[in-house]
Amino acid sequence: MSETTELSIKGESIQSLYGSYLKEIFLVNRRYQRKLVWTIEEKRSFIDSIVKGYPVPLILLAEVKTEKGRKLEIIDGMQRMNAIMSFIDQEFDLGDKYFNLDTMADTKFLKDSGVITQKGEALDRKICAEIVRYQIPLSVYQESGDSHIDEVFRRLNSGGRHLSKQELRQAGAVSKFASIVRKLASNIRGDSSASDVLDLNAMKNISITNRNLKYGISVENIFWVKNNIITKEALRQSQDEEVIADIVAWVSSDKGLRSSSDVLNQLYNFNTEGEDESSLFNSIELQIQKVNEEIVISNIQTVFDEIIKLVESTGKTFNALLFENQQAKISRYFQIVFYAFYKLLINEGMEISDTKKLIDLLDKAGDRTISLAAGGGNWSAKEKQTQSDALYGVIRGCFIKSNNNDPARNQWITRFENILMQSSTEQALYDFKVGLHKIEENPTALDKDTFSKIIRTLTAMANTFPGSTGYCLLGVADNKATADRHQSIYGAGYISYSSFYITGVGAEAIKYYGDIDKYFTRIVQLIREQPISERDKDNLARNITTVRYFDKDVVILKIESDEKPSVYESGYHVRHGSNNHEVKPENFSELFARFQK
Template sequence: MVEAQKARQDLTVKGESVERIFGNYQAWRYIVNRRYQRKLVWSLEEKRSFIDSIINGYPVPIVLLAERKATGAGPTQFEIIDGMQRLNAVFGYIENEYGVDGRFFDLNTMAETKALLDAGKLVQREPLLSRDACVQIASYTVPLSIYEFAGDGDVDEVFRRINSGGRKLSRQELRIAGSTGHFAQAVRYIAAKVRGDVSASDELPLNEMKKISITNRELPYGIDVDEVFWIKQGVLTKEQVRESRDEEIIADILAFMLLEPKPPSRSEVLDDFFGYSEGEPQQQRHAQIELATQKITTEVATADFQRVLDQLKITLNRSGRTLGQLLLGDQPPRAPRYFQVVFLALHKLMVVQNQEVVDQDQLAKLLDGSGKQIQVPEGGRWGAEDRANLVNGAAGVYGPAFGPAKAYDPAQVRWITQMENILTQSYTEQAAYDFKQGFLRLDGKHTFDEDSFDKILKTLAGIANIRKGVRGYVLVGVADTGADAERVTQLYGVDAKPFERFFITGVEHEAKALGRSLDDLFMELTSRIKRSALSEPLRDYVARNVKSVRYYDKTVYVFEAQAQEEPSNFNNVFYVRHGNQLAEVPAAQYGELFKRFLAGM
């Protein structure tokens, strides 16, 4: 009873105006924990409907926040437990991301938005909503419930409870909400990589969340839902991705990869794997999958999954068809179980039997029409034996395109999913990533750009100096402007491969222009790093970890930096990264740099 009274004392219920909460948003005080929060999945119509409710003065559901006490001089922050989509809808409308009935919020209505307009940080779109309606929005009182939580476990439990009573969340979202085990973490991590909405941390300011959220193409940010693998390949519908059905597929596949004997596929079994069930047999199943994941590690499980998926992407890209079209001729409304069988068959050949594709065209031909022989059951249950037999049968069909794997060759590492994740992640972690179209000047003389190469090394030092624990990359063979990509095409006839706002040009044309093989160029780069003015131990780290990777038919060089025990320098000069800009640290500020860095700030 005492505990209950204390809990009530820690709960504050109040109303705050939209203008006030928008000010908090601009101060980056609202935090999203991706461990249990959904992607930003409201459609434009849902957002417009919510804004219409506010304009008409209708009551809206309460927003639940967890208060985080300020550390040092920083302001108090609030973790959003319930209400993320509502807040995003409000802030998006105020910032003129979309209109309601074709009309946009008047940025002169509030002092904060007027200041942003005057500073050029927001652009006024027209026609305007009436000033009276804009004032109604700005002054509307949003109900807030603010709670001080003892720990993450309390937050997770509250999130589950407030969402389990209704039909707000899908079963998978409830399973994974707050589940912190090895298996759940692996599923969460792989799912983000496949969707492309990966982030360096589980926690993001709400301001940054939209940059990697899955959105409709009408919105000027985020990941186009039609380009997400599951939808683009016809495996799942948009609604199913909204319900996190992609995580269910990954969990099903991962459990099959990890366990012997092979498990069945059904909802109750997934409940057990995520620790969402009670009872001794259920807990034993949870412990079994946890141990299996822990043995192989999340990193290895993710790498195996990614390797198989990249091969499937290569085959589909080569065929020019979606998975459903390739397997069945006509695209079905969805094909989750067909995907499982094909994926697990490739996994058996590539990972379990340690084979590799020796004839890409033959694999595409063997996949063509093979779905007609895969008799997947309808309904929710899929027996273990039936699933294993289908996987073994498909592996037998695709096997002739495979042969024994050769020794590991770093130049043949396929990084399709990983690189797309890095490109997307750079939207929210700009300081830790940089991109260069190549090593040669674009003046047509085909000469190695010494200054640009030194800039790469200075950038790596700047990344390593962000703070302890940081890891970042410089990718060479990736143009981040259309102008650079067009110039490369003009000079070398390269057909750049677009992804989001980037253009993958590769480095093959540069090796050819220099009269070298890719291996020779790679060795020269490694030698240049070892001879460079980059300080130790960062110089050794960069030289050991530089990679040559493949993105479809393009070769990209990946330079990796990691924070060392102390700040790093180039030619005895220290550098830092602010966003995507590199800055030299004045000698007078070296002491402050070391103090901040050693404090982990």
């Protein structure tokens, strides 16, 4: 064993683990950790094993140092840890009975404080006491450096029993290619986060669930599953990332690439030896470097969003649009459509000019235009090129040259949804308002107090830490009651996404200002009147954006941290969770020291 490595193995009670969980000691690094994808049934089975006293696998943790002190990064056992904590937190039952919150001092305190509510019929306290006394085997690995942790994770799962081959490729991979695939996959699934490292407590908000729970993402609503492109089980095994990896490699390569497990291994430099095997990896990295990682992501995201909008407008799934009789698996057909659209939208700088005709041409295109060989395994570059060129030729007449030279401006469907989901894990940096007028019958004037609070909140976000970015979205309600009230006042419906309700500000803008442009101009004027620094006024005014989410107009106010704290009316505010707190004069030095570091 390395002299720098210390390994301690011990048993720790669930009660003790839950206490550490409440203190936010446990971290999840999304650079290598798999998605939270255990079903409720799998969680129940694990808790049942504990109730029956069966042995459970060891949980491996790495002790890491952070700005907030010592933390424990979960290397192996995230799904098990989440199952334990979510059972105690009343998120699922066991045999129609829920964990009894009176069992532990911590849960009783949370119950008495109204933080957690006892659900349904409580499980017998004697059984719950046995659960919290159960000793979970832990191994705490003390090691400096991410590369060591990544290697431990890979070796633990190298037998393939825990992770799919794609998850092993992605685990700990730090190349530009792997980073692009990771970001795009999370963006499209909807489980993206602002940071790679999250508290275990926050992971549930972006977990993928097979039930319509109040948190997380329903697997049925994820683009790939919703459109019958890949199955739920295939998503759990990260087949969506394989499809995206194929797409990223195709658009980044100066020559066509076949699709195969071997090619994916080379793209990730995974289990390859020698210069010849790594040449593809180096070639794609160089191509990405030439274009820029963010531009590659932006271009691919733009095409995805155009396809999403088009399919949504038909009222059909992608599968139903392409085939008379829906196929079981059509990920290759999706790629053909994607490559044809990419050539038109990105390579040739065009935009859709005739949506109706385009839909007509795509209708049953899987039966009459695209002709792919049956079977799996390798997919030749020649067939990819031939079939995408054939579709390109059929639909090209539905596109015209675009006047918009910035494709990133059109990729707001997925980016907007990502901002909503990231707010569930980074509450301190996000705020939502349905608009700038009170939600009441015929308010006579804009609510300046509300606007002032928005700007004060944004300065507090900027003070969270150096380099932070804060958002306030106008046209989004974070609860149904507010959305329903907005609908009753303006007569405009809303779009539900996860736990959010997108009302848009269009109805408010038209009613009080005539159109969205005048509404936008009024906001810029109000920013200039706020008691904040000239730097922050300029930063807010330059970063304000109006985006179109389907038929809803949303205004995004964005602030970026300065080299020193942001002031509001000669005072300073910071953000704790979703609440603002004014910094007391005796704590000014601590706030400024944070930025000096």
